[in-house]
Amino acid sequence: MKNDRPPIDSFDFALEARIQLALHGIAAIAGNQWNAEQHLIDAVICARESGVRACREGSDMSLMLADEPTLLPYWDDGFEAEECGRVVWFGEWFSDMDGLNETRPSVSLTRHGYVPALEVSHRGGDCEPNTGHPRETLQEAIGAAKEMESRWHFDECID
DSSP states (O other), X not given: OOOOOOOOSHHXXXXXXXXXXXXXXXXXXXXXXXXXXXXXXXXXXXXXXXHHHHHHHTOOOOHHHHTOTTTHHHHHHHHHXXXXXXXXXXXXXXXXXXXXXXEEEEEEEETTXXXXXXXXXXXXXXXXXXXXXXXXXXXXXXXXXXHHHHHHHHHHHHO
């Protein structure tokens, strides 16, 4: 009896990544370039998802991937992306009085909760968000992000 259940945890995805990488090698040796590329794409997707799941689980990299340099960067990408969280809300860009600085509040969902942040751009340059501590609800985090923005502009006016 064949069990076709989808992968559910970081180990399952790591195992699937190694299987797809092996199938990639077999297809490449057989001269079937199209299948080889498809298996490599699937291996990369599974390695990245293994990193995402490992971050959520609080676990380390599976030994299935630890010795596979082809897949390591994709696992790292998945882990780091999940650690940073994904933006679930952001406000509008707001310019200060002289037009040199812009701010935008945002909230990311991480495994620790909703994290408020404030992005500050000086003269249109790139910015990294300044983050607060995680909140339990999205509404709390939105309020905290808006407060961070208000304080930033208030402090700028006083200086």
